[in-house]
Amino acid sequence: MASARFLFDQCSAKDIVAWSALISGYAQNGQPNEAVKIFQEMSTKNIKPDEFIMVSLMSACSQVGCLQVAKWVDSYLSQSSIDVRQAHVLAALINMNAMCGNMERATRLFEEMPKRDLISYCSMVQGLSINGQGDQAVSLFSKMLTEGLAPDEVAFTVILTVCSRSGLVEEGWHFFESMRHKYHLNPSPDHYACMVSLLSRSGRLKAAYDLLKSMHEEPHAGAWGALLAACKLNCNAELGELVAYRLFELEPQNPGNYVLLSDIYAATGRWLDVSAVRTKMEEQGIKKIPGISYLV
Incomplete structure (x- = not known):
């Protein structure tokens, strides 16, 4: 993005x-605040945005998560000549308000939609979840299924994350199993990571470990890391050792894994x-993250 900004600034x-x-x-590259700033700069030059710019702006606002900015964008859009009823614009508007x-506002827009699609449903499900309404999010996802919309891999990531965040173990297992057996989708490492997080948060560490071991492909470090953190929370040294040494193989230079085991x-x-872990770190030239104690 630095090169793109340089070229942009060179344009007369x-x-x-x-x-x-x-x-x-x-x-799209995780710099939403910069996107908002550029839009504000564009506005000072009296350049009228089109629908594509507004969709990108709303995507940026969704990432920022600031209600005040979202209301400002919503108001700006309502005063423009852009047709909010266009599917991609309306979906972005719902997602921004929900996030x-x-x-x-998101619910009102959602209910007024002439035809709700997978994207709008998932936006609402995510919004309900991050606003502490996990049960309602699951109910809405279930309603989507009864309406005949078939979830894809992204939709299942959304609902499994909701279940993990809300501690809904049985619901999470139900969706995970339906993904494989009803919709015939192969869970990705991210789906397994969601399930490991869900099981770990509920104290079912052995089940989480067995799930990782059952994978046909190597779980990524994020899944193992979630389980290691849960082992620390539950003071499970036996399983923690197994998980930590797997992480040492995957991320040999990540000090966080050593600190968690310590x-x-x-x-x-x-x-x-504890002393042996510190010695191992010193021997491999691994430095502890500043500000993180061995005792948490």
Whole structure:
């Protein structure tokens, strides 16, 4: 994005396509605040945005999660000549309001849709979940299924994340199993990671470990890391050792894994093992993350 911004700044005559490309680039590359700033700069030059710029802007606002900014964008859009009834614009508007906590506005827009699709349903499900309404999110997802919409891999990631965040173990298992057996979708490492997080948070560490071991492909470090953190929370040194040493193979230079194992040992009074972990880190030239104690 630095190169794109440099080229943009070198342009003597910037048209709407250039502005759109830069805003979209920032929104898609995890720099939503920069996208909002560029839009504000564009507005000061009296350049009218088109629907594509507004969709990118709403995507950026969804990532920022600021209700005040979302209301400002919503108001700006309502005063423009852009047709909000267009499916992609309306979907972005619903998602922005839901992600920024304005569930009343998101729900009203959602209910007024002539035809609801998978994207709009998932936006609402995510919004309900991050606003502490996990049960309602699951109910809405179930309603979507009864209406005949077939969820894809992304939709299952959404609902499994909801179940994990809300501690809905049985519901999570139900959706995970239906993904495989009813909709015939192969769970990705991300889906397994969601299930491991769900099981770990509910204290079912052995079930989470067995699920990872049952995978046909290697689980990514994020899944193992979630389980290791749960082992620390539950003071499970036996399983924590197995998980930590797997992570040492996957991420040999990640100090966080060593610190977590050291904390597990410390919590169970195994001080010689704490010392051994520190020695191992020193031998491999691994430095502890500043500001993180061995005892958490």
